[in-house]
Amino acid sequence: MTSSSKVPALSSINDRLVPKDENDRSVPYTHWWPKQGGTEWLCYEFPQESTVQSATVYWFDDGPWGGCRVPKSWRILYQNGQQWVPVEGADGYPTDKGVACTVNFNPVKTKALRLEIVLPDDNSAGLFEWVVK
DSSP: EESSSSOTTTTGGSSSOOOOSSSSSSSSSSEOOOOOOSSSEEEEEEEEEEEEEEEEEEEOOOOTTSSBBOEEEEEEEEEEETTEEEEESSOOOOOOTTTTEEEEEEEEEEEEEEEEOOOOOSBOOOEEEEEEO
């Protein structure tokens, strides 16, 4: 797994630990704090070409006092040769904090998947977990 920039606890996004609710801080998470605005990404690279058709993200939000909020927006891209291409047929990209935010899309066969995140203008963003199926 890789990231657009150095982030703490990167391995936490696939440790299979999810928050009980939006206020649960007992589960490890990663974040881009203190970065604000702009676009960041995380990437899963598969050992062999795999078919994927959904992604679930658990967003970290430590408001109102902390500096992380749910992202302004997000999307899933897949590697097609040397290019990153947005998945097609996405049924929505929810940004609810601390709960499963799932997007379903047309199946793609790929060796890598990218989660692209647009940070809030005045805050950073973070996540507990990213699951692909």
